[in-house]
Amino acid sequence: MHFREEPVTPVYRHWMCEQVGCNGELLSTGEGITRLSTRWKHRCGKCGHEDWADATYPRVAYLPIDESSGPMARCWASEVKEPRRRF
Numbered sequence: 596m597h598f599r600e601e602p603v604t605p606v607y608r609h610w611m612c613e614q615v616g617c618n619g620e621l622l623s624t625g626e627g628i629t630r631l632s633t634r635w636k637h638r639c640g641k642c643g644h645e646d647w648a649d650a651t652y653p654r655v656a657y658l659p660i661d662e663s664s665g666p667m668a669r670c671w672a673s674e675v676k677e678p679r680r681r682f
């Protein structure tokens with residue numbers, strides 16, 4: 596087994612509500628739907644807006660120290676910008 600290790604920065608990632616004028620946070624309700632993969636329901640604590648994600652938020656995420664380069668940077672960006680699907 597061969598390892599390559601690199602330092603990362605842990606961050607506490609909050610999913611902020613995207614409704615105009617709302618600065619609330621989407622929190623996992625603990626409710627999930629499994630189709631091809633499990634989707635978790637979240638609700639804004641301020642306006643009640645509901646949305647789904649394939650992970651529960653808030654959550655701890657690990658960022659590479661150098662975010663501007665390397666394949667990891669693209670990986671994290673795609674997690675943040677995941678497509679929004681409605682059920």
Ligand SMILES: [Zn+2]
Nearest residue numbers: 612617639642
């Ligand atoms: Zn909201």
